[in-house]
Structures are given as C-alpha cells and as structure tokens.
Amino acid sequence: MSEPIVRFENVSKRFGETVVMRDFxxxxxxxxxxxxxxxxxxxxxTLLRLLMTLEQPDGGVIYVKGEPLHHMWKNGRLVSADxxxxxxxxxxxxxxxxxxxxxxxxxxxxxxxxxxxHVLGMKRAxxxxxxxxxxxxxxxxxxxxxxxxQLSGGQQQRVAIARALAMxxxxxxxxxxxxxxxxxxxxxxxxxxxxxxxxxxITMILVTHEMGFAKEFADxxxxxxxxxxxxQGPGAQVLSEPRNERTQAFLRAVLG
Amino acid sequence: MDIMRxxxxxxxxxxxxxxxxxxxxxxxxxxxxVSGLMRLSGVWAVRAVxxxxxxxxxxxxxxxxxxxxxFVLPFFxxxxxxxxxxxxxxxxxxxxxxxxVVRGAIQAVPRGQYEASIALNMSKWLAxxxxxxxxxxxxxxxxxxxxxxxxxxxxxxxxxxxxxDLTFRAKQLNDQTFQTVEIFTLxxxxxLAIALVITGVMRIVERWTGRGLARGGIK
Numbered sequence: 381m382s383e384p385i386v387r388f389e390n391v392s393k394r395f396g397e398t399v400v401m402r403d404f405x406x407x408x409x410x411x412x413x414x415x416x417x418x419x420x421x422x423x424x425x426t427l428l429r430l431l432m433t434l435e436q437p438d439g440g441v442i443y444v445k446g447e448p449l450h451h452m453w454k455n456g457r458l459v460s461a462d463x464x465x466x467x468x469x470x471x472x473x474x475x476x477x478x479x480x481x482x483x484x485x486x487x488x489x490x491x492x493x494x495x496x497x498h499v500l501g502m503k504r505a506x507x508x509x510x511x512x513x514x515x516x517x518x519x520x521x522x523x524x525x526x527x528x529x530q531l532s533g534g535q536q537q538r539v540a541i542a543r544a545l546a547m548x549x550x551x552x553x554x555x556x557x558x559x560x561x562x563x564x565x566x567x568x569x570x571x572x573x574x575x576x577x578x579x580x581x582i583t584m585i586l587v588t589h590e591m592g593f594a595k596e597f598a599d600x601x602x603x604x605x606x607x608x609x610x611x612q613g614p615g616a617q618v619l620s621e622p623r624n625e626r627t628q629a630f631l632r633a634v635l636g
Numbered sequence: 637m638d639i640m641r642x643x644x645x646x647x648x649x650x651x652x653x654x655x656x657x658x659x660x661x662x663x664x665x666x667x668x669x670v671s672g673l674m675r676l677s678g679v680w681a682v683r684a685v686x687x688x689x690x691x692x693x694x695x696x697x698x699x700x701x702x703x704x705x706x707f708v709l710p711f712f713x714x715x716x717x718x719x720x721x722x723x724x725x726x727x728x729x730x731x732x733x734x735x736x737v738v739r740g741a742i743q744a745v746p747r748g749q750y751e752a753s754i755a756l757n758m759s760k761w762l763a764x765x766x767x768x769x770x771x772x773x774x775x776x777x778x779x780x781x782x783x784x785x786x787x788x789x790x791x792x793x794x795x796x797x798x799x800x801d802l803t804f805r806a807k808q809l810n811d812q813t814f815q816t817v818e819i820f821t822l823x824x825x826x827x828l829a830i831a832l833v834i835t836g837v838m839r840i841v842e843r844w845t846g847r848g849l850a851r852g853g854i855k
Contacts, residue, residue, distance in 0.1 A: 434751050463759070470757050481752035485770050495756035498766060547756060 668734020
C-alpha cells in the first residue's frame with residue numbers, strides 16, 4: 381500500500397463511561413473507497429466525526445497526509461493543535477451528514493459557494509461557475525435558486541454533496557447519508573456518489589447501511605463492532621462470505 | 637376646552653423622549669450583542685466579564701442606575717450632562733437583558749449548523765457571522781421589540797434627573813394648569829403612538845431577517 385492519506389494510530393474515544401473506540405488502527409489509501417459497516421453504537425460514526433474534528437480523541441493520533449490532525453509537533457513532542465494547524469490539516473477533509481445540515485437562510489447555490497468564497501478566498505464569479513458545474517453534476521442545475529425548505533430530502537442531500545465537493549477536499553466523508561431519506565429518494569443520492577467516485581480523484585469513506593451499494597462501490601469494507609475492526613476485505617468477501625461469526629450475525633440481522 | 641394648546645409643549649418633550657429612546661436602543665443593541673457573544677466565548681475570563689455586566693445591570697433598578705450615574709459619578713470626577721446620563725444608563729440597563737436574548741437565540745440554532753460550518757473549515761468567527769447569527773436573528777427580533785418598548789416607557793424616569801422629556805413636560809403643564817385629565821390622557825396616547833412605531837418597525841425587521849428562512853414555513 382502506498383503512503384496512507386489517512387491513518388488512525390491507537391485511537392481511543394470515550395463518551396463518559398462508554399468506550400466507543402479502543403486502540404483503533406486504520407490506514408486508508410489515496411483514492412480508496414472505503415465502506416464502514418457495523419451495528420448502531422459500534423463507533424462507525426465516531427470514526428468520521430473524529431476525522432472531521434467534530435470530536436477529540438482521548439488517546440492516539442490521527443494523521444492526514446502524514447500530518448497529525450488534532451495534534452502538532454512542538455519541540456519534538458506532540459501537543460494539542462492550535463486553530464491554525466487544525467484548519468490547515470482539516471482543509472483536506474469535507475463531510476456530508478445524515479441530516480444534510482444545509483444552511484436554511486441560503487439558496488442551493490448560496491450553500492455551495494459559501495465555503496469557496498469565504499474560506500478558500502475564491503472570486504465570486506469563479507465560485508459561482510464551479511458551483512453551477514457541481515449542481516449540474518448532481519442533477520440540480522435547475523434548483524440552484526431554491527432554498528433548502530423548497531427541496532426534497534434527496535435534493536437537499538445532493539446539494540450537501542455539491543457543497544462538500546466545492547471545498548476541493550482530498551477526503552470526503554459520508555455519514556449515513558441516505559438513512560434519513562424516503563426509500564424512493566435513496567437512489568438519486570447513491571447515483572451522485574457513484575458519479576463522484578468515477579469522475580474525481582478523491583478518497584471516500586462511507587458509513588452506510590446500504591449493503592448492496594457498499595458491495596458494488598467500495599474497494600474495501602470494514603465491519604466495526606465495539607470500537608474495533610472485526611473483519612475487513614473486499615466487499616464481495618466481507619458482505620457475501622463473511623468469515624467472522626459476528627459479521628455473519630450482523631449481516632443476517634440487517635439483510636433479514 | 638382646547639386640549640390641543642398643550643400639544644406643542646408635549647411634542648417638544650416627546651421629541652426628547654424619542655431621541656433618548658433611539659440612542660439608548662442603539663447602545664442596548666451594541667451591548668446586547670457584545671455581552672451575548674462574550675457569554676458564549678470559550679475563554680473563562682471573557683464569559684465572566686459579560687456575566688458581571690449582565691447581572692449588575694439586570695439585578696439593580698434602572699432608576700437607581702440613573703441616579704447613581706447622575707449623582708455619584710461626579711464624586712469620581714465624571715460629570716455628564718443629564719441627557720447623556722439618560723440614554724447611557726437606559727442603554728446599559730436594557731443591553732443587559734438583550735445579552736441574554738442574544739445568547740439564548742444563538743444557542744437555539746441547531747448543533748448541526750455548527751458542525752456543517754466546521755466541515756466547511758470555517759473559523760469560529762466566520763461561522764458565527766455567516767451561519768449562526770443570521771439564523772438566530774429572527775428569534776431575537778420579538779424579544780428585542782419587547783425590550784425596546786420597555787425602554788421607551790423607562791425613559792419617563794429621566795424626568796427625575798431634570799431632562800425635559802414627555803413626562804417632565806406633562807408634570808410641568810399639570811402644575812401650571814391643573815388640567816390633569818386632558819394632559820395625562822394626551823401623554824398616554826403620545827407614548828402609545830411612539831410604541832406603535834417601534835412595533836411597526838420591528839415587524840418589518842422581523843420579515844427582513846426571516847426572509848429565506850420563512851419560506852416553506854416552520855419545520
């Protein structure tokens with residue numbers, strides 16, 4: 381494996397008494413499409429939230445492109461990162477949420493150009509042109525002037541994908557992005573994700589309950605339980621011929 | 637009986653009342669936003685300063701604050717003219733309540749909005765300015781409107797530090813003419829008229845801050 385773009389090294393995370401990740405190690409290769417599956421409370425969302433810096437690890441280090449994310453080097457020692465370091469390393473990552481979290485006071489295109497203009501410092505005209513391309517790519521060119529409240533869940537989620545992509549991240553995180561959608565809207569969002577996977581050089585980490593999609597889309601599937609990786613491998617193996625009995629039990633429960 | 641002959645004098649007073657109200661509103665807004673945002677700071681000392689301000693000005697009477705600034709500050713070598721004391725004291729007083737209005741509205745913005753702004757790699761300040769505060773504004777407008785009307789009514793207190801506002805003029809006319817019913821009824825309606833203007837302006841502000849958000853209604 382080439383130099384990993386993301387590395388979890390001995391990461392642990394607790395919420396009060398509950399340990400959600402323990403001594404967690406994971407390397408993710410550039411351009412890899414990684415699907416993360418596991419029962420509720422297994423720590424799979426925490427994995428993404430740690431990587432987006434929405435949570436702080438209690439132990440261990442997460443590296444992005446070789447640089448520590450929540451920490452920085454000072455006199456040869458790792459100390460807590462300051463805002464400047466955090467924002468520099470975080471710029472490689474973007475995230476799509478289960479509940480979209482679009483900015484309700486902005487139009488669809490307003491949501492997409494917000495980061496490029498105010499965070500990346502892009503010229504407005506350029507940001508608008510790119511946002512229009514991205515909205516077109518997710519099939520929403522005609523909805524650019526709509527506010528989130530005027531869009532369906534599937535449309536909102538596709539705007540959210542365009543918004544994350546507009547930040548030109550190296551790593552995109554998808555946190556159960558179809559779980560809040562009506563069944564008939566799931567397909568359009570998955571199609572948008574497939575398209576990004578095909579057309580962009582980008583690492584994608586997806587926490588998902590869509591087993592069929594994970595099998596077809598991901599280069600690797602990891603099954604997490606109790607804050608540890610129980611089983612991993614190509615989707616066809618982990619999802620169709622799981623070796624570990626806990627994976628088997630989980631898949632039986634999910635697939636019915 | 638011509639009650640209209642009282643009107644010019646009362647309108648002179650009303651003009652002073654309006655000036656004090658507007659200046660105090662501007663100060664209250666400023667203090668409210670500054671103290672409200674400070675209350676949300678990650679730095680302990682910043683939060684403490686804001687808390688001290690809010691508790692002192694909320695926890696003591698506006699009249700005593702007015703008297704204190706007018707009669708006590710000169711002992712410390714700070715002599716302000718009554719008009720200045722009037723709007724500064726009222727502005728600081730109402731600003732303390734406003735601080736809690738601002739803090740409450742900002743904290744009511746869903747957590748996901750903060751997370752989305754982190755996912756766009758925004759600085760805290762940028763997220764506050766572009767994402768959080770604009771969404772908190774519509775919820776702030778009605779309570780601010782209440783405070784402004786409270787403030788208008790509290791301006792009657794400044795008559796006690798020799799400012800010839802509406803209430804001061806009314807008492808003066810009453811002492812001269814003893815036409816108590818006419819004078820104070822007229823004064824009542826003048827205060828009401830000013831209050832209705834404030835209400836009307838706040839309606840417009842509410843619609844303006846809620847644009848976009850209001851579309852599609854409450855979810």
